[in-house]
Amino acid sequence: MRVQEQQERIGLDTVVAHGEDLVSCELDGEVVLMSIENGSYFRIDEIGSRIWTLLDEPRRVSDLCDLLMLEFDVARGQCESDVLNFLNQMRADQLIEVV
């Protein structure tokens, strides 16, 4: 995926939510997204899809990690680092926004 020049990176205290100009559909637990702006398609794996669904409303990243740790067997440090990587990538692709 393309990584763009970006402002500051998303951190644990950042509040994030879905991007606006997107349509999505869920298939067998996987989310497919399309950017209305440029027509690109994105697919997100199962855990990513769960994160996406949780971002139906704006959430603080640390709160998001709390929720994920209830559902998945993962240590906090690993969870936070994976989630931050994922969110920063999603933001580079303009799929999520900082609220």
Add this chain to the structure above:
Amino acid sequence: MMIDQANPVQTTFLHQAFGLQIASCLPLPAFLESDGDQCDVTIRYGAAPEELPEAVWKGVRFQAAPGRLLLIVDDVARYLVRDGREIVIDRAPGATDDDVRLFLQGSAFGALLQQRGLLALHASAIAVGEGAVVFMGPSGIGKSTLATAFHQRGYTVLTDDVCVVDFDAGGAPVVVPAYPQLKLWRDALEKLELDPSALSRIRPKLEKRALPVREAFRTTPRPLRRLYMLDRSNEPEIHLTSLQGSDKFLAIQAFTYRVQFLEALARKVDHFRQAGALAAACPVVRVSRPAKPYLLDELVARLEDDFAA
């Protein structure tokens, strides 16, 4: 047949295909005749521009904007497809009716169906019981060959090449039968043991022939049971694999008929929702067969087992 009052020079032929009533200046013998007085689509001769000034996208031989698509086939015709209701044909001198029909029934109708908000797949389809199964895939993969093999075993062919998928009142996907004709390369005719000389060419200069399959053809839409995505590989066996999740969507997206028209026709968002709904409602099975030999009989048997299950 009736005489067009507004334009007495042009004779009008009434047809139906893709669930649409069509009044055409050019007889379309592959389509069914129609006697209805309602008309969804008009095809007429007229002047089509060389450029579409409002185009938001230009391919090599098509230009498009929302509601408009200009298709240019050198030495055959220019086709202006408008608002899902009209196709204007500007014939080139020397073009035969068959030349003009081929691209009309292909890309020009593909654009028209998109303009009407319909989901069309690059696929053939057959009736199975009360329902339908669909074979989608790239050109040359054997969609028509497979549909013909099923026809030879008594199945009804619903469409070849362009398959319209609509959604019924309850949101379930249905196949809208197009017209009862298959197009086959000489190579496929040999495999199917059909005599090429008994069939007419689809275009004078091409080794591809039309096989009418009117037996038991009905225009009633049928519930879509299964989508097969045809693929070839260098492995010696046939493999059927159920696709899951986003792979289902991506298969439908990839084999959307004239997917390159969607964006300029401002159809992408709608198409995304339709493809997503279809992927959610219908199993998608990847069918990988050896590139050679084709193993046609075995493939038919495997698919019969699969859709009977």
Add this chain to the structure above:
Amino acid sequence: MKRIQWLASYPKSGNTWLRAFLANLLSDPSHPVDINRLDFAPVAAARSLFDHAVGYEAADLTFDEVDRLRPEVYAHYARQAEDTIYLKVHDAYAHLPDGRPLIPADVTRGVIYVIRNPLDVCVSWAYHSGHENFDRAAAFMADPGACVAGNPGKCFPQLRQRLKSWSEHVLGWMASGLPVLGIRYEDMHRRPMETFAAVAAFVGKGDDPERIARAVRFSDFGEMKRQEREHGFCEREAGTRTFFREGRIGGWRERLTEAQAMRIIRDHGDVMRRFGYLTSTGEAVY
């Protein structure tokens, strides 16, 4: 817009190897790039590329009608591209009846042309075609009308491609007037660092010797053969056993009869001499 970098060769001359090197060079991965993922450089004659750009299907056109549109198809992709695009090409460098070249100069950034000893090409082409009839392969390589996917009664995944004879293929590309880097398959084996460094420099990525060395290692013949053995290779022709067969230099000596070798040398002697495959006394070098 000069966007297209052509990866040109007669079939079975090392094009896949070149693409594997470039795939590793361009993405600079930590593990070798999957040989089934060399799609950064699709074949220029892919039917799908044509159909998508044109808006109707090559399958509904005659071969000559298709050829007339092909230069415009490449210009179309060059116009759309934000960066260099790589296209593999086996077509002979040729002009259409109206005088336009099939490969337009104004969209061409450069051509990397891979040449291989025609004696070895003959053996490899026969195996690739699913037979061991080397006379047939040699006749094909001498035929100015030779083409692939040229049966008009069948729809192949690729468009019809005219190859001309092996000699015409080499000379046509080398004298195309386009910026051409000619490399020899034999040098890819014998002097990989030097040869691939020249490739890297040609595509503007010549400034990192370690990266180049890594890409050479990740795309070495043994690695590609290992991947094919473990996972298969999508570009192998059905009905043939392996794509990466021997990749040896001079393997023809154990396969071709003297008469077959003499025939190839007779057909292509001038070009073989020019590119170092024949000594001045007419002996095969490799």
